[in-house]
Amino acid sequence: MTSSNIYSGSPVFGMARQQFEQVADHLGIRSDERERVFMPKRVLAVSCPIHRDDGTVAVFQGYRVQHHLTLGPTKGGTRFAASLNVGEVAALAVWMSWKCGLVGLPYGGAKGGIAVDPRLLSPRELEALSRRYMQEMIPFIGPHVDVMAPDIGTNEKVMAWFMDTYSMYLGRTVSEVVTGKPVSAGGTAGRREATGRGVSYLIGRACEMIGLPIAGATAIIQGFGNVGSVAAASLADRGVRIIGVSDDSAAFFDERGLDIDDIVSHQARHGRLSDYKNATAIAPEQLLVQQCDILVPAAVERVVDSHNASHLKCRILAEGANGPTTPEADRILMERGDEIFVIPDILCNSGGVIVSYFEWVQGIQQLLWDEAEVMDRLYRTLERSFQAVLAKAKAERLTHRDAALAIGVARVLEAKRTRGLFP
Known part of the structure; x- marks a missing residue:
């Protein structure tokens, strides 16, 4: 299946593409480089069957899109929403890449989720579906491959189920495989x-x-x-x-x-x-x-x-x-x-992924920070990024959006050029 077929008909993905092409024109990115910089590296679609409370079996469609792994693991939220589709997920993964590039995080973008209205599930069904989705993702994720986080329709509890499912599979606690967890399960204050x-x-x-x-x-x-x-x-x-x-x-x-x-x-x-x-x-x-x-x-x-x-x-x-x-x-x-x-x-909205990065770092180091330190680091990172966007917008006569995207896209482009193409 070609990439155009996968995403055809998605206005959100088309919108992300439009934004990229405009910034790519400004940056002077060669036409033969654009697909490599923009198109997602990996697109996963999984079926998630669960037992409903009434004894029937229901199957829900799940997705995960990893945009690029050039700078480090991919990072992004997991959305449970009835209207979710792969085009929307891919666009969100692309935007996350530019976001991480803008604020200077060693991540590529990712996004995932399940096409389901979580409000129509009982607590037991929600846990079963969350754990099944994570189980299907295990071959493709990990603390240095792809790190999940919450999004619309998910929360700290779902992240704890994700982390526990992955940890049970490995036979040891791996708190850094997801962020946005409860503090009691290895999360960070302020996330x-x-x-x-x-x-x-x-x-x-x-x-x-x-x-x-x-x-x-x-x-x-x-x-x-x-x-x-x-x-x-x-x-x-x-x-x-x-x-x-x-x-x-x-x-x-x-x-x-x-x-x-x-x-x-x-x-x-x-x-x-x-x-x-x-x-x-x-x-x-x-x-x-x-x-x-x-x-x-x-x-x-x-x-x-x-x-x-x-x-x-x-x-x-x-x-x-x-x-x-x-x-x-x-x-x-x-x-x-x-x-x-x-x-x-x-x-x-980059505060979430910035503090998710802090949570990931704390999990790897097993060294926890208090909320004051987390917030201080967050605001310093936001201030640096805010100033960079305003300076670029003024110097190059760009809108704030184009300035922000140009910074994010340029960082990914530079990293891909530096690493080269394998083989």
Whole structure:
């Protein structure tokens, strides 16, 4: 099966390709080098059968895409979502490569997951499916080959099951085979909050750049999962008024401000925002175009598109999700000039993989850091990357996205050129 057949029909993979080609043109990458730099090294598809609680057998489709292993093992999350497909997984793996290159981590990108709605599984079924998926992956992963992490639909508990399954196979504990584990199972303090806190930190830096006082600023968070909820709480602690939130079940808006602690508590009890009674509901598609200072798309891909990009009324677009803005929307935002300060996804949400790297290092060394040290290292890494993106954008007259991608792609390209082609 050719690569074009594998990914054909995936708008997310096509979007990743468009972004790469634009940056490749800027970098002057030869046409004969582009496929080697862009196309994934390895694509795995597995069937994951489990016994359901009613005694029947169900089979779920699982995937893992490893983009490149030139700089070290691949690294990336594992997503459990009903609509998951191999094109989406491949695009996310590619973006992870550029992200790791941008922030200077010795990783290639990877992504994986299962096409399933985890909310429709019992706790026992979820554990069975998680362990089966990891068992199918064992020949292709490892601490120095491919290191998994959580993503949409998975969490610390799933990572603990992954680690335990792999460790039982090897006959010894291998905590560094996955990151995002509970601290009690070899995880690191601050990992769960890392992506959301990173989003908040970079928003603070963007506010400084445009002269917007963060205390008293307003924000809308589209996607109230782990990233969005942590970012909302962190921003609220800094004096930001959160005026809108949403998940895949409901959206709420109140220009006077929402009670984030109450919303987080409701979500913890019910698993989603639907049926929340203490705020006014709004159509989800309308939430993105409400007046605010800070807009954080923190859910899924392609939510800022050609239809709504011209209607955004924010001053900062902080991309907590992967690929939330389409290339068509990027062109519209570029035409709007300096009206909106964009913090591109591979920078904005990089806190998770940065602290995952710290967790991996601690696991290998068997030397644990406290949360203060983890956060200090995280913010220093984000600051260095933020400054690099701004400097490149200014020097080469690029958008923030193209500047970030150019740094990430160039690092992978240089490494591949240096190592050469085998045999």
